[in-house]
Amino acid sequence: MGRRKMVVGGVLVALLVFGAVGFYYFSNNKSAKQSFEEVRPSRGTISSTVSTTGAVEPQTRVKIQSSVGGRIEEILVEEGQQVKKGEVLAMLSSTERAALLDAAKLQGKSEQGYWQKVYKETAVVAPMAGQVIVRSVDPGQTVTTSDALFVLSDRLLVKAYVDETDIGRVKVGQKAVIGLDAYPEIKVNGIVDHIYYESYLQNNVNIYNVDVIPERIPEVFRSGMSANIEIIVQEKQNALLLPVAAVQSREGKTVVLQRRRSKPDEVRFHSVQTGLQDDAHIEILEGLTESAVVLLPDTSFVLPGKKGGSNPFMPQRNRRR
Numbered sequence: 001m002g003r004r005k006m007v008v009g010g011v012l013v014a015l016l017v018f019g020a021v022g023f024y025y026f027s028n029n030k031s032a033k034q035s036f037e038e039v040r041p042s043r044g045t046i047s048s049t050v051s052t053t054g055a056v057e058p059q060t061r062v063k064i065q066s067s068v069g070g071r072i073e074e075i076l077v078e079e080g081q082q083v084k085k086g087e088v089l090a091m092l093s094s095t096e097r098a099a100l101l102d103a104a105k106l107q108g109k110s111e112q113g114y115w116q117k118v119y120k121e122t123a124v125v126a127p128m129a130g131q132v133i134v135r136s137v138d139p140g141q142t143v144t145t146s147d148a149l150f151v152l153s154d155r156l157l158v159k160a161y162v163d164e165t166d167i168g169r170v171k172v173g174q175k176a177v178i179g180l181d182a183y184p185e186i187k188v189n190g191i192v193d194h195i196y197y198e199s200y201l202q203n204n205v206n207i208y209n210v211d212v213i214p215e216r217i218p219e220v221f222r223s224g225m226s227a228n229i230e231i232i233v234q235e236k237q238n239a240l241l242l243p244v245a246a247v248q249s250r251e252g253k254t255v256v257l258q259r260r261r262s263k264p265d266e267v268r269f270h271s272v273q274t275g276l277q278d279d280a281h282i283e284i285l286e287g288l289t290e291s292a293v294v295l296l297p298d299t300s301f302v303l304p305g306k307k308g309g310s311n312p313f314m315p316q317r318n319r320r321r
Contacts (some may be wrong), residue, residue, distance in 0.1 A: 010089045038296070040290065042293070047234065051229070053136060058155070059156070060155075083130065084129050130140045161208075176191065177229070195210050196211075243281060244280060257297070
């Protein structure tokens with residue numbers, strides 16, 4: 001008899017526990033019912049891009065050396081200056097002239113002046129039109145025929161480093177947007193001008209150089225600066241767009257979530273066909289119109305309990321013992 005009472009008592013306790021758990025789950029499940037944000041497709045511009053890094057470099061870089069060794073007498077240009085083809089960049093005395101003038105100087109100004117007129121200086125001229133990007137000598141400096149006195153550049157471009165997995169999407173003539181690490185607020189439009197035929201290995205990845213010509217050269221552009229490049233592979237205007245988070249993949253199909261017309265409290269998955277995608281939006285090709293309403297799941301996490309309740313794992317002040 002006592003054993004029977006114990007069994008009955010155990011069953012009653014189990015039923016009470018099961019009922020309490022069920023009531024707790026039911027009450028919390030009602031309050032924790034998933035909510036949705038309603039969004040509508042919008043028209044806008046979307047593009048597919050190849051993002052990469054690169055560096056500002058001269059398109060044509062020419063080192064200028066002297067035909068004779070000697071002493072620099074005069075520098076006629078500065079770094080950053082634009083020069084014409086044939087323009088004189090510096091005047092140089094050959095080693096023999098420099099020695100002769102130094103000896104004549106000891107005999108007086110008239111003797112020195114005579115030899116300065118008779119024995120002319122050697123001019124260092126620009127072989128092409130461009131910008132002086134390096135000036136590595138100063139007046140009075142002795143140089144040899146192997147020393148680079150100046151470096152000229154016809155124009156600056158951006159050399160982009162494109163991974164072999166993306167190079168197939170890059171074409172000559174595509175638009176690009178250039179940004180500099182040193183001046184992130186400056187954005188310059190550019191055009192893909194040349195794709196190199198030979199790759200090189202970097203971190204076990206084949207990289208191809210791609211020349212991007214800026215539409216304009218800001219004053220802050222300097223050779224060697226690091227750059228970020230967005231090459232626009234494809235662009236569509238007036239496309240029907242949705243937030244990326246509104247589109248899901250289920251059972252091999254691309255779907256969005258919508259309310260049932262007959263039962264607004266219930267939701268259903270609706271198949272769509274998508275196109276281009278960027279970081280924020282995705283293009284809808286078929287399956288929706290501008291008047292459609294799509295549900296965006298609310299993924300915010302709230303601990304179960306009363307509204308405004310405190311986190312039981314946080315330390316409490318003035319807690320009663």
